[in-house]
Amino acid sequence: MDVLQAMRVFVQVVDCGTFTAAANSMNISTAQVSRLVSELESDLQARLLQRSTRRLGLTEVGERYLERCRSVLAQVDEASAEASGAHLVPKGRLRIHSITALGTQLLGPLAVRYGERFPEVNIEMSLSQRHPDLLEEGHDVVLTLARTLPDSELVAQQVCDIYSVVCAAPAYLDKYGIPKSIGDLENHRCLQLIDPVFGESWLFNDNGVEQRVQPGKIFQVNVAEAMAQTAAAGMGICLLPDLVAAKALQQGTLVRVLPQHRLHERSLYALYPSRRYLDAKVRTWIEFLKEELPKAMRSHQAILENALFWA
Known part of the structure; x- marks a missing residue:
């Protein structure tokens, strides 16, 4: 019955x-x-x-x-x-997971603006360097960096592109000299930002020829903001994603080294379970990111291109 x-x-x-x-x-x-x-x-x-x-x-x-x-x-x-009506009106809890650097540098202010536009949505954001199981852990959207995505049943929307640059503190370069070429990095203290996509090496593309630089073990960390602070204190040369490097370059605590090189180019993807019956809060969040994040990234990258550098 x-x-x-x-x-x-x-x-x-x-x-x-x-x-x-x-x-x-x-x-x-x-x-x-x-x-x-x-x-x-x-x-x-x-x-x-x-x-x-x-x-x-x-x-x-x-x-x-x-x-x-x-x-x-x-x-x-x-x-x-x-x-x-969930596919019509954005409301309820929106559970987001993001890589740490993106969350700390950009997503906070963007979440505020999204919340002003859709006040019935409550945002719950978690940050880490790992790639979580979206379905098992109950996230609505996962923001992840990748060169290419493995096959899966998840839907992926490409949001923007990110690259990394070589940086150092002015005090370090005054003391140890300025590397003029990729080969010169062998004579410097290179700090290791542990990268889940590219691993431990710095991979340069010099006129179509790939060159690898293996950072030393003097300092290793998996969070870009911690690396930026350590490099700014003069410990050595580091590799930073553009969204983290921009702030330090703008403040002058770091300067670019070998500015002709962009390393570790990759895309930021928004992953979610299905297009079918897509909840309005998920749809509007992804649309908002695709609209606002590229503009924010272009602003950061303009700082990188116009920042003081040493060559």
């Missing part, structure tokens, strides 16, 4: 006054109405209606059950309306 349907039939019988009138209003047969009410009473082991040839009346149990039915059905209808 479909309990919800039986409850709807019971309420309709009470409202309409007869089985026949209820059947006509619901476009089903009178026999179906009678059967569902009887099955409901049998399931409850309680009589809900007093029947006579001339009228129907509620029992005391039926009166209490009617109130419960109206409350339950109203909540079911509200839940159905909310779920079916």
Whole structure:
């Protein structure tokens, strides 16, 4: 027995006054109405209606059950309306996971602006260097960096491109000299930013020829902001993604080295489970990112291209 349907039939019988009138209003047969009410009473082991040839009346149990039915059905209808409208109106909790650098440098301010545009959405953001299991951990959107994406059932939207640059503190270069070529880096203290995409090496493309530089073990870290701070203190030369390097270059705590080189170019992707019945909060967040993040990245990259550099 479909309990919800039986409850709807019971309420309709009470409202309409007869089985026949209820059947006509619901476009089903009178026999179906009678059967569902009887099955409901049998399931409850309680009589809900007093029947006579001339009228129907509620029992005391039926009166209490009617109130419960109206409350339950109203909540079911509200839940159905909310779920079916989820693709139309952005609302509810939006669970986002992002790489740390992107989250700390750009996503905070963007989340504020998105929240102003869609005030019924509550944003829950987690940051880490790892790539989480989107479905198992319950994220709505995962923002990840990759050169290419492996085959999966997830939907991927390319948002923008990111690259890395070589930087050092002016004090370090004053003390140890300025590398003029990729080969000169062998004579310098190169710090290691552990990169889940490119690994431990710095991969240069010099006129179509790939050259690898292996950073030393003097300092290793997996968060770009920590690397920027260490390099600014004069510990050595580092490789930073553009979205982190821009702030340090603008403040003058770091300068570019070998500015003709862009390294480790990759794309930022927004991953989500399915295009079908896409929730409005997910759709609008991705549309917002595709609109705003490229502009923010262009601003950062303009700082890199115009920043003071040593060559």
